[in-house]
Amino acid sequence: MISHSDDYLEYCRETAKHARDPHDLALRGRNKKEITKLIHERIVEAVGLRSGDDLVDIGCGDGTLLRMAQDFRVSSALGLLATEEEVAVLRRFGLHVKQGLTDNLPVADESASVIVCNSVLLVVPREKIPASLREIHRIAKPDARIFLGEIPFVEIHDPSPQFASREEMLSHLYRKHGLRTWFGMLRRMAYWQITGKPTVIRNGTAVSFHAAPEQFVDMAQTAGLRLVRYWQHDYPETRNNYLFEKAS
Numbered sequence: 001m002i003s004h005s006d007d008y009l010e011y012c013r014e015t016a017k018h019a020r021d022p023h024d025l026a027l028r029g030r031n032k033k034e035i036t037k038l039i040h041e042r043i044v045e046a047v048g049l050r051s052g053d054d055l056v057d058i059g060c061g062d063g064t065l066l067r068m069a070q071d072f073r074v075s076s077a078l079g080l081l082a083t084e085e086e087v088a089v090l091r092r093f094g095l096h097v098k099q100g101l102t103d104n105l106p107v108a109d110e111s112a113s114v115i116v117c118n119s120v121l122l123v124v125p126r127e128k129i130p131a132s133l134r135e136i137h138r139i140a141k142p143d144a145r146i147f148l149g150e151i152p153f154v155e156i157h158d159p160s161p162q163f164a165s166r167e168e169m170l171s172h173l174y175r176k177h178g179l180r181t182w183f184g185m186l187r188r189m190a191y192w193q194i195t196g197k198p199t200v201i202r203n204g205t206a207v208s209f210h211a212a213p214e215q216f217v218d219m220a221q222t223a224g225l226r227l228v229r230y231w232q233h234d235y236p237e238t239r240n241n242y243l244f245e246k247a248s
Contacts, residue, residue: 008123008206009082016085018184022093025086026061039118040065046243047114047145049074056080056112056139058102059120063095080105102132107139115140118149122156122239126209133223140246146225150239152210213240220244 015024026036043065049055053074057065060079069077079097081087090097100106102117102124115136124132140146166189174182211219217227225244233239 008208012081012083013085016083016089019089022089023062025081025089026064036062036064040068043116043118043147043149044068044072046241047116047147049114053113054111054141055114055116056105056107058100058105058115058117058136060090060095060097063090063093063097065116066095066097078107080107103128103135105135105139109138110141112139113141113144115144115146116149118147118241121148122150122152122207122209124209129209130219130223133220133225137224137246142246142248144246145228146244146246147241148220148244149241150233151216151242152207152239153212153216154238155210156207156238216240216242221247 012025019025023033023036026032049069049072051073053069053072055065055069055074055077057077057079060066060081063079066077066079077096079090079095080100081090081097082099082101084099087097087099098106102120117136121129121132136146136148170182170186170189213230217230220227220242224247226247228243228245230240230242233241
């Protein structure tokens, strides 16, 4: 019997435990390092990252933006991740990272001149979005540049296939991802069977939050942020990117 879970924190923990490469934490899929790099190059351009900035990257993934920030000679660059397991992976590569969730950021008041939160708020429960925006406002310096990226503006249904049996899932993995992924899941299933643990599949693809542009801008303004501009994300095209400043 297979059960499916939308627990995103557990998905992050599992990903970190089995990570072979720090890019696995970007959660974009393997062999997509160039896409991750391109996305962060555009973010750097959007926020105008420069020497002397204090950067906080909420949901920093594999740390790509933190590495880029070093080339700009920023004063500080801190990455936040949802779980201690992810933090442990990036700390092995010398990056400054902490565990923290969007509605309770482990960052001092008015300490960031640039805040990036890309492809994160869409997995935050809707009831926690106002508190998350208030936390972003709290840690932002006056006139800080704030990038909130990949906010869906339409409701997204989880595209992940659902499987009724282990055999069905293994067959799908082999056809779509090849022998390595198939064998990895087979080993995990064997472990679950030996230890008596249930077979739980965590896809990490469920979207918890979406908002039309005017609705999201209103939420951000209520938290004390001032809209600079927003634009449609390239892919998927059902998301928007937003650039805000902290209102004086």
